Amino acid sequence: MAKRIGIEVSLAVSEAVKLADVDVIAAYPITPQTHIVEHLSELVADGELDAEFIPVESEHSAMSTCCGSAAAGARTFTATSSQGLALMLEICYIAPALRLPIVMAVANRSLSAPISIWNDHSDLMASRDTGWIQTVAENGQEAFDLILHAFRVAEDHRVLLPVIVNMDGFTLTHVIEPIEILSQEEVARYLPPYSARMRLDTAKPVTMGPVGVPEVYTEAKKAQDEALKAARPVILEAWEEFGKHFGRYYKPVETYCTEGAETLLITMGSIGETAMSAVDAMRSQGKKVGLVRLRLWRPFPFTEFLEAVKGVKYLAVVDRALGLNGAGGPLATEIKAALYDEEERPYIWNYVAGLAGRDVTVENFVEMADGVEAAAADNLKSDYTIINVRE
Amino acid sequence: MVSWKELELGCTIVEPGSSSKLKTGDWRSQRPVTDYEKCVKCGMCYIFCPDMVYKPNKMGFFQADYYYCKGCGICARECPAEAITMVEEKV
Numbered sequence: 001m002a003k004r005i006g007i008e009v010s011l012a013v014s015e016a017v018k019l020a021d022v023d024v025i026a027a028y029p030i031t032p033q034t035h036i037v038e039h040l041s042e043l044v045a046d047g048e049l050d051a052e053f054i055p056v057e058s059e060h061s062a063m064s065t066c067c068g069s070a071a072a073g074a075r076t077f078t079a080t081s082s083q084g085l086a087l088m089l090e091i092c093y094i095a096p097a098l099r100l101p102i103v104m105a106v107a108n109r110s111l112s113a114p115i116s117i118w119n120d121h122s123d124l125m126a127s128r129d130t131g132w133i134q135t136v137a138e139n140g141q142e143a144f145d146l147i148l149h150a151f152r153v154a155e156d157h158r159v160l161l162p163v164i165v166n167m168d169g170f171t172l173t174h175v176i177e178p179i180e181i182l183s184q185e186e187v188a189r190y191l192p193p194y195s196a197r198m199r200l201d202t203a204k205p206v207t208m209g210p211v212g213v214p215e216v217y218t219e220a221k222k223a224q225d226e227a228l229k230a231a232r233p234v235i236l237e238a239w240e241e242f243g244k245h246f247g248r249y250y251k252p253v254e255t256y257c258t259e260g261a262e263t264l265l266i267t268m269g270s271i272g273e274t275a276m277s278a279v280d281a282m283r284s285q286g287k288k289v290g291l292v293r294l295r296l297w298r299p300f301p302f303t304e305f306l307e308a309v310k311g312v313k314y315l316a317v318v319d320r321a322l323g324l325n326g327a328g329g330p331l332a333t334e335i336k337a338a339l340y341d342e343e344e345r346p347y348i349w350n351y352v353a354g355l356a357g358r359d360v361t362v363e364n365f366v367e368m369a370d371g372v373e374a375a376a377a378d379n380l381k382s383d384y385t386i387i388n389v390r391e
Numbered sequence: 392m393v394s395w396k397e398l399e400l401g402c403t404i405v406e407p408g409s410s411s412k413l414k415t416g417d418w419r420s421q422r423p424v425t426d427y428e429k430c431v432k433c434g435m436c437y438i439f440c441p442d443m444v445y446k447p448n449k450m451g452f453f454q455a456d457y458y459y460c461k462g463c464g465i466c467a468r469e470c471p472a473e474a475i476t477m478v479e480e481k482v
Contacts, residue, residue: 099401160400198400207404219395220402226395 002246004180009140010035010173012181013079013105013165016147018049019187020103023074026054026065030084031117032169033107037079059084063091063102070100070162071208073199075151078102081169082109085123089130095162096131097224098208101154101194102162104132105147107169108269108320110356118357119169121269121320124297125330127164131224133231134298136166138254138272140177142295143167145248148182148191152238155194159231166297168270170357182246190245228299235296252296253304257283261290263314263369264346268294268331271318271353271360278365289369294331302338309339314376315348316368318360319384322352328384336382347376350384358388415442419462421477427452429474436466436475 007015013036017025025044027037043049052069056062062078069076080088085106095102111122128134133153137143143165150163167173198206212220236252243249254272257279258264265275272293282289292308294301309315319329327333332350339345349372354360364387371385399405425436430452437445437453444460445453455466467475 097401098403198403198405205407207407208401210402210404212402215392216398216402219393219398222395223398223402 002180002182002186004178006176007140007179007181008035008174008176009143009167009179010107011039012140012144012177012179013147013167013173014039014043015181016144017077017103018043019182019184020075020077020148020151020191021193022049022051022077024052024054024066024069024076025078026056026062026069026076027078027080028056028059028062028084030059030081032109032119032173033079033081033084033105035173036105036107040077059088060091063088063095066102066104067091067095067098067100070095070102071098071200073194073196073201075155075194076100076102077104079105079107081107082111082117082123085127086111089127092127092130092132094209096228097220099160099198099224099227100162101151101160103147103150103154104162104164105143106164106166107173108166109169116356117169119171120355120357121166122322124166125321125323128298128330131161131228132298133159133161133163133228133235134166135163135295136268136297137168137172138270138293138295140172140175140179141248142250143172144179144181145242145246145250148187149238149242149250151194152191152241153231153235156234156238157197159227159234160197161227161231166269171270180246186245190242232299232301250295251304252294252301253308254293254295255308256291256293258290258292258308258312260288261312262288263290263316263373264309264312265289265291265365265369266294266315266317266331266335267291268297269320271320274360274362275318275365278362278369281362282366282369287369300334300338305335305338306342309346311344312346314372315346316372317348317350318368319350319352320354322355322386328352332384347372348382349375350382351387352384353387355386360387364388414458415461416458419457419460420480421462421464422457422460422480423455423462423464423466423475424478425453425455426474426476429472431472431474433471435469435471439465439469441465
């Protein structure tokens with residue numbers, strides 16, 4: 001039976017990986033991901049988890065090892081963060097193209113320079129178009145649950161794509177939360193053993209990752225793109241099944257107090273919990289404000305997102321990364337693109353907030369909700385603002 | 392040419408040794424032609440060819456396999472008897 005215990009979220013993530021009964025973990029430690037792989041190496045060393053733990057010399061090697069392991073038909077896990085994710089990006093493009101169902105936890109952290117170990121979504125955004133399925137956790141329980149969901153989705157023969165589970169560094173990874181840890185039997189009922197559809201086998205040799213001459217590259221990428229889109233219903237189905245098994249139902253887009261709302265805050269990750277408190281405070285003052293939170297980031301949940309913001313007047317889109325594209329944060333540009341074909345579009349103001357661990361407070365969310373309405377009243381051209389920046 | 396639907400999972404090649412079917416000769420803009428009056432059967436073309444295109448025939452002369460020859464011209468450059476000339480490919 002499931003047990004609800006107080007546990008550091010990183011350790012809970014390791015426990016989820018153990019419960020998934022992985023075969024191979026190849027990882028390089030980096031703050032704030034360290035506790036996840038450290039605990040996994042302990043579990044392997046103590047004989048609690050029958051797996052190979054490969055301590056590699058860099059993240060580039062970690063992902064390369066994971067590709068080899070998954071290609072050999074082994075259930076494979078790794079975890080990284082920030083500069084580590086940046087270093088493994090070359091191989092991150094290869095894993096989904098070769099259809100290798102690796103699961104990776106990313107403890108989200110800002111990218112240098114200046115050097116920063118603190119939390120934001122710079123790394124998440126750097127990896128957004130690598131072809132991985134990506135989910136974003138809001139709290140510790142979600143981080144635990146999404147790891148199990150990730151294995152189930154990745155290894156489904158209708159999908160066969162790698163999955164990243166994003167979780168805010170420190171804000172989530174280093175806090176102790178009451179988390180329901182499922183039993184081995186419960187997890188085994190939800191997550192069947194992995195059987196590779198195609199693998200490296202000396203009895204039946206294949207070549208994975210060959211040259212794609214101009215005559216074939218376009219077709220290969222088209223097939224990959226279609227595979228990512230086809231993963232959508234399986235992602236939803238796996239959440240539905242998770243709910244049936246364990247009573248926690250997840251959706252690609254979560255809404256909070258959106259009924260009758262004129263203004264919506266849009267968030268991803270752990271700041272959604274602060275945003276909920278802000279919405280409560282504003283609602284108690286009679287302000288028509290709600291919250292929409294994205295749990296699924298890739299493939300982008302267009303249908304659910306458009307449904308969630310339908311009929312709303314104002315959107316305050318909160319980015320945890322600066323786009324450095326001259327047009328604000330990547331979440332906002334994505335959302336503006338998603339709304340382009342709609343006949344009635346809400347007025348959007350983009351707020352870049354919480355860079356490198358800077359607090360995003362309830363007051364900040366109130367400021368954002370009020371700000372988007374004020375900007376619309378002043379007929380300002382939709383733009384972006386960095387919250388809490390000293391002038 | 393296969394459609395994207397017919398590609399194997401992850402563009403994997405499932406037939407071992409199928410690289411020998413790849414017609415690299417298609418890349419060629421010039422072909423090496425050997426003048427057997429000048430050829431001294433030394434085999435330098437065979438030694439230098441980066442694609443192992445040259446093989447000796449029954450007479451001991453080295454002949455290029457145009458299915459694979461990319462037309463790099465190394466054989467013509469290295470031939471001590473100046474027996475090999477590069478001739479433009481015509482469509």
